[in-house]
Amino acid sequence: xxxxxxxxxxxxxxxxxxxxxxxxxxxxxxxxxxxxxxxxxxxxxxxxxxxxxxxxxxxxxxxxxxxxxxxxxxxxxxxxxxxxxxxxxxxxxxxxxxxxxxxxxxxxxxxxxxxxxxxxxxxxxxxxxxxxxxxxxxxxxxxxxxxxxxxxxxxxxxxxxxxxxxxxxxxxxxxxxxxxxxxxxxxxxxxxxxxxxxxxxxxxxxxxxxxxxxxxxxxxxxxxxxxxxxxxxxxxxxxxxxxxxxxxxxxxxxxxxxxxxxxxxxxxxxxxxxxxxxxxxxxxxxxxxxxxxxxxxxxxxxxxxxxxxxxxxxxxxxx
Amino acid sequence: xxxxxxxxxxxxxxxxxxxxxxxxxxxxxxxxxxxxxxxxxxxxxxxxxxxxxxxxxxxxxxxxxxxxxxxxxxxxxxxxxxxxxxxxxxxxxxxxxxxxxxxxxxxxxxxxxxxxxxxxxxxxxxxxxxxxxxxxxxxxxxxxxxxxxxxxxxxxxxxxxxxxxxxxxxxxxxxxxxxxxxxxxxxxxxxxxxxxxxxxxxxxxxxxxxxxxxxxxxxxxxxxxxxxxxxxxxxxxxxxxxxxxxxxxxxxxxxxxxxxxxxxxxxx
Numbered sequence: 001x002x003x004x005x006x007x008x009x010x011x012x013x014x015x016x017x018x019x020x021x022x023x024x025x026x027x028x029x030x031x032x033x034x035x036x037x038x039x040x041x042x043x044x045x046x047x048x049x050x051x052x053x054x055x056x057x058x059x060x061x062x063x064x065x066x067x068x069x070x071x072x073x074x075x076x077x078x079x080x081x082x083x084x085x086x087x088x089x090x091x092x093x094x095x096x097x098x099x100x101x102x103x104x105x106x107x108x109x110x111x112x113x114x115x116x117x118x119x120x121x122x123x124x125x126x127x128x129x130x131x132x133x134x135x136x137x138x139x140x141x142x143x144x145x146x147x148x149x150x151x152x153x154x155x156x157x158x159x160x161x162x163x164x165x166x167x168x169x170x171x172x173x174x175x176x177x178x179x180x181x182x183x184x185x186x187x188x189x190x191x192x193x194x195x196x197x198x199x200x201x202x203x204x205x206x207x208x209x210x211x212x213x214x215x216x217x218x219x220x221x222x223x224x225x226x227x228x229x230x231x232x233x234x235x236x237x238x239x240x241x242x243x244x245x246x247x248x249x250x251x252x253x254x255x256x257x258x259x260x261x262x263x264x265x266x267x268x269x270x271x272x273x274x275x276x277x278x279x280x281x282x283x284x285x286x287x288x289x290x291x292x293x294x295x296x297x298x299x300x301x302x303x304x305x306x307x308x309x310x311x312x313x314x315x316x317x318x319x
Numbered sequence: 320x321x322x323x324x325x326x327x328x329x330x331x332x333x334x335x336x337x338x339x340x341x342x343x344x345x346x347x348x349x350x351x352x353x354x355x356x357x358x359x360x361x362x363x364x365x366x367x368x369x370x371x372x373x374x375x376x377x378x379x380x381x382x383x384x385x386x387x388x389x390x391x392x393x394x395x396x397x398x399x400x401x402x403x404x405x406x407x408x409x410x411x412x413x414x415x416x417x418x419x420x421x422x423x424x425x426x427x428x429x430x431x432x433x434x435x436x437x438x439x440x441x442x443x444x445x446x447x448x449x450x451x452x453x454x455x456x457x458x459x460x461x462x463x464x465x466x467x468x469x470x471x472x473x474x475x476x477x478x479x480x481x482x483x484x485x486x487x488x489x490x491x492x493x494x495x496x497x498x499x500x501x502x503x504x505x506x507x508x509x510x511x512x513x514x515x516x517x518x519x520x521x522x523x524x525x526x527x528x529x530x531x532x533x534x535x536x537x538x539x540x541x542x543x544x545x546x547x548x549x550x551x552x553x554x555x556x557x558x559x560x561x562x563x564x565x566x567x568x569x570x571x572x573x574x575x576x577x578x579x580x581x582x583x584x585x586x587x
Contacts, residue, residue: 024495027399028429031497060400064321102429105503135438138492141431213429 005036006092008108008169011085012041013078014099016050020138021215022099023057028212029097030064034108039067040088042081045074079180079188086179095169096189100215103166107211111169114207121175122196122204124152124168125211134219147214152206154197155253158242161190164214174201181241186227187234194238198245320351322397322497327404332357335381339373341365370448371464371473378463385455393449395504397497399428405494406452413441413489421457421486422446422478427498436490443490445478450496457481467560469552471512472519479527483571514545518552525557525567 010029014022029039043054051071058067070088072081082096093112097103111123129147132139148162157163178195180188196202323334334357338344345361352359360381368376374391382389392398399405402425413420424446426432436443448464451474461480464473478488501507517540524532543549560567 020493023399023401024428027397027495027497031397031429031499060325060327063325104429105499135492140438140492 005034006112007090008034008037008093008095008112009085009089009091009172010037010039010095010097010103011082011089012039012097012099013081013085014041014043014054015074016043016045016047016054018099019053019057022054024102025097025099026057026061026065026067028102028104030061031105032103032108033105034112037066037108038091039065040085041067041069042085043069043071044078044081046071047074077182077185077188079182079184079192082188083179083182089172092171092173093169094172095166097166097212100217101164101166101213102215103212104210106209108169110207110209111211114205115169115171118205120203120205121171121173122152122168122202123170124163124204124206125209127164127167128210128213130213130215132215132217134217139217144213146210149208150206151256152204153253153256154202154204155247155249156257157193158197158247159257161187161193163193165189166212166214168204170196175199184234184237186230187238191238191241194242197247198242320348320355322400324354324356325400326357326398326402327400329356333384334359335377336361337368337373337377338363339367339369341367369466369469370471371468372466374448375463375466378458382455382459387456388452388454389458390452391448391450392496393498395499396450398425398450399495399497402494402496406491409441409489409491409493417487419486420489421454421481421484422488423452424488424490425450425452425494425496426490426492427500428495429497430500430502436492441489441491443488444482445475446488446490448474448477449498454486457484457486460484465560465565467556467563467565468519468522469515469556470519471516472523475519475523476526479571510545510548513543514548514552517543517545517549518556521549521553522556522560526560526565527569527571529568 012022012025012029016022026039026041029037041054041058043051045051051069054069058069061067068088070084072084085096086094093108093115095108095111107125111125114120114123126149127147129145130141131143133142147164147167150156175196178192178199181191181195182188184191323329323332326332336348336359338361343363345363348361362377362380364373364376367373378389406423406425410420410423413423424432424443427447427450432447434443434445434447458477461477461484463477465476468476482488501509501512521533521536524536540546540549
């Protein structure tokens, strides 16, 4: 008889504003090859209209996916809806997903399989950063790259928030009482991981498998300056909160974080200013030759000024 | 089955299934379709006819029942529940200015199809047949897919032939279909796509471009670990094409195809 797989709950946080991306998020869970899964969808808004929209979406997906809708008070901060989800969670495995991000179909399978292979309670994988450009009412993926591709290192994680919230699955039985800090305006996901580290119970591993996408859009209404301020404030809070904590650092930890620090590699001339200038002069020569000019030499003490003059003649400016 | 059942108003759908192998999947399909809200038919020719021939078989058998357009959908797909409604909105919006569309390709999820489309007009060079809606009359006029190709590139070929007739091909980014491509489903044999898509690519070059294009591409792929199998499949495609009287190098005058750009890079 095939042994039933342990249950996996995915807590999806939404404000109910991005209907299309939420549908994608939920379909990315429908597609998971891991069978025993459940979604706790937490609406972080008091709007009845948004709740109604959410229910309409879920009604269409229910035959394909076990989804429970919960609501949370909108006046509370970002960690609160995730805690509402955790309070309702009865599964062995838990992960989180925001309503603009997605998982790839094998994510649950590969992360849980790895967790069950070894003596682990946390497995993370590779998350791709996807940039989306707005075209009218829709978004088009325009760039893709890995956010990180390196072994799990708690020293590194303490210094920087490099694992996105949907980049891992953890064993809930080990961290049953662990909750997001509801005082944080931002970086609540980092704080959550730091709590795991300083609990002393974390047994983590990174596996080389693309498990999902972290999507960023070019129409983010919040200005960079405001966001920077909020991040700074949250960082300060976290620094104060964990300020007295100690972490054992091995030489290897540092070496893994900065493996190339003593790597001696010469700069390519092509990337230097003089290299760029030479390249530009070559381009210029080609352009002039196309116009049947013959260049005998471009050498003077005031070479750069003359070079600019030639560009002007051609109707171009210096780079 | 599950995906189609969730589509808005599934009772409007008629789905034609073809078992493209010698397996008898009828009872499995009946079991899966318990509670299906749409009508369906089941056909089994007891062999793998290939992608294009299989679709042509179904088209010729049931086309008299089709309306103005019909849809092709791979079995490794799951349409979003709102895809038909989204498609309708898109179709109506393009028909305001353009009535001569030939194919409307649906967007694939979670990995977008790597081929590009024009961001302003949504016009694309060719449509993937994994999930696309075709105008019935033009598909019929062209006698469907080129059956010389067993799998891969028949969708590029028919897209080009449709464009040559003056019809436009669109990509509809708002109507989505989840597609478990080889990249996402590790159980799929990677050699299959490599062999058949590259052999198909050689054939497209043979069919539409001077011989130098075939030579150039053959040189480009010579390092493939499957090169012998690619050559063998290409030879078989040519034999099938010859049997059907399809001649090589038919240069299109209009519309232009872009062999030297990344516009149609995927499969090309």
